[in-house]
Amino acid sequence: MGSITSDPLILGRVIGDVIDYFTPTVKMTLTYNNKEIFNGYEVPFPSTVSTKPRIRIGGGDMRSLFTLG
Template structure:
């Protein structure tokens, strides 16, 4: 029986962005197209211009989550204190959404969800550049992620538009 590789490992999210973890909460990301995507899908930059909707699963409204979206060498979005079973609009936006626009090549966009331990305050990074997900998690006592999703995007060339 063949084993299906984990898409987060294939996409190098596990290893480069976060350590190996077992997902325990459902997280769904949708953009203005209202179409959900799965790990490894490719989206056009036009689709990702607006802030995504981030739905958090779980089974306890009292649980609080922190959502981060580290992009290449920067932090695209951070929301804390998101109640379980809701979406990120119920949380506190610490770092506002900054749309990424890939100029050349394929860019990976990552979304990581952490479960906060108690009502401990999560401190924002001093700046968005050179954001490190592992260091952020350690500094805020968040532990391993409970969910992660990623997609790829690349600039639409004239040849691809035809």
């Protein structure tokens, strides 16, 4: 357990306290106004998220279903 992580979701205790640890199986990207958003990114202005985000979910099987919350 002595490993050090820089994952913002672990450092912020989202993973561990809110949800269990998981291994991502597909790549997901989220962009607002052509700017990619990463885990731990703080949006500086509410106007940044005033438009709908673009969400891309990778993966080989197009029959897979996903839920975003």
